[in-house]
Amino acid sequence: MKTKKWSRQDRLGNILFLVILGGGLLALILNLVLPDKADSDTENRPLAQISDIQARGLWTGETGREVNDWYADQFPLRNSLLHLNYCVQRLEGVSEIDDVYIGSHMLLQQAPAYDAAVSDQNLQAIRDFQAKTGIPVNVQIVPTSIAVNADRLPMNATSADEAAAIADIQSKSQDLGFINSL
Known part of the structure; x- marks a missing residue:
């Protein structure tokens, strides 16, 4: 065999x-x-x-x-x-x-898309808090690291227009104190 x-x-x-x-x-x-x-x-x-x-x-x-x-x-x-x-x-x-x-020498997490309805709900919750407590409230929307470090993003990377979102929130929160962080 x-x-x-x-x-x-x-x-x-x-x-x-x-x-x-x-x-x-x-x-x-x-x-x-x-x-x-x-x-x-x-x-x-x-x-x-x-x-x-x-x-x-x-x-x-x-x-x-x-x-x-x-x-x-x-x-x-x-x-x-x-x-x-x-x-x-x-x-x-x-x-x-x-x-x-x-990115260039750093990792940059994408921000979620701006949702005006969620923003309105959050601003209303802040107004309700201010009305219940009587404490003056200031609102500050801090941009993400992508908005601050846009020059470090890789080529062809897209990010949301956070400046427009912050401007929209600022226009809706005139009755509250707003701290501009851009």
Whole structure:
């Protein structure tokens, strides 16, 4: 009986498969052994925690989603891998990652679009506060870092016209004290 001779490509494929499988198993074991982290300083958010597993959650798929989120958040060397991803994207020329512009020597987060209805509600709440307490109130709308550092934005980056939004709020708050910050 003839034995099959493995080609170089087959051997390299098998080695790569074993390395990936071993790395995945090692990550799983480390994830189970290492203590969970509560917060991510890099992303400024709480990390997913595993909760009690219940039969109802297994049936609905909720437990599977919780375990998936937990594993993704508690993955060993997660912050290093996030930093590596950031560096690779920078090398590719990406100028915006998750609504954050990569500017000249600084990161600049995009401001949400101006919503006049929300602004009116907030100004009314300030007026109500002033009427209830009798305390004189001043309003100051502080521009975002994008408005202040517009010269540091990457090429072709767009940002909202915050000066127009602040002027609109100033015109609507004449009965309140307004501090101009532009």
